[in-house]
Amino acid sequence: MSGSGAPRIQIPRAEGVRVAVIAAQWHPTVTDALVAGAERALADSGVTDYKVIRVPGSFELPVAALHAARSGYDAVVALGVVIRGDTPHFEYVCQAATDGLMRVSVNTGVPVGFGLLTCDNDPQALDRAGLPDSREDKGYESTQAALATLIAARAL
Template sequence: MTTPTTIAGQLNAQGLRIAIVATRFNDFIVDRLVGGAVDYLERHGLPADNMTLVRIPGAFELPLVCKKLAASGKYDGIVALGAVIRGATPHFDYVCAEASKGIAHVTLEYNLPVGFGLLTCDSIEQAIERAGSKGGNKGVEAAAAMLETIRVLEQL
């Protein structure tokens, strides 16, 4: 029996240029996501000199800044990090939906992997769990997904 040709991304960040876009809103959570993403990328061969960290106000601004970075042609991938925590109004739903759609649009428009690390949580406790405690660190996961996608796209 023959096996199918398999294309898989190697988790090697050497030689890449990566932008990390991180919100200042809920920075006590987002800073943990940034730390996880930077640590992951460094452990997979990306020197700090090849990373650019862009700080922005909030999640609603993520798509615009990701688009500007993608359009610059300077980066092989982007990691988008933020945290939106549900409040008493529907504001949460609008911000999360538009930020998610906008980030996906940038990925498709520019054929550039954007690691999706925007936490959309019902409580502060859920955000803490996803920023490095029992839920893992979603900043690490976003960086890993972006890196693997870059390496897969190189083979297609």
């Protein structure tokens, strides 16, 4: 994990926007912490109109994000974790989820915050989850990114 070169994103004020937080259920210690980080970022931005939707795993994030984008949410935050194992499953799920989330954002114009952790092991995931001992809070950061992108797009 580098962390080097990460921007310091201003927490945008975003009162009045609707946000869908789509989170996988696998690895609940990590995904529950990611959701908590997203909820903190929403509160810090003044967002009160949001819904947390849980899906089975990270592979299901894109289809749920698409439905949220089509249902009138102004921004979507996708949260999950895939941890490398001994089979190619890791590569397939990571690539499919990443491509799917990007397509949702580009095809609908709705910003999608990318909070999908793709880690080699459990300690890496825990270190990014926003837990008290974590070095990073990707739930918070991906929500900030979605809101900042929404505000930027609206200014165009």
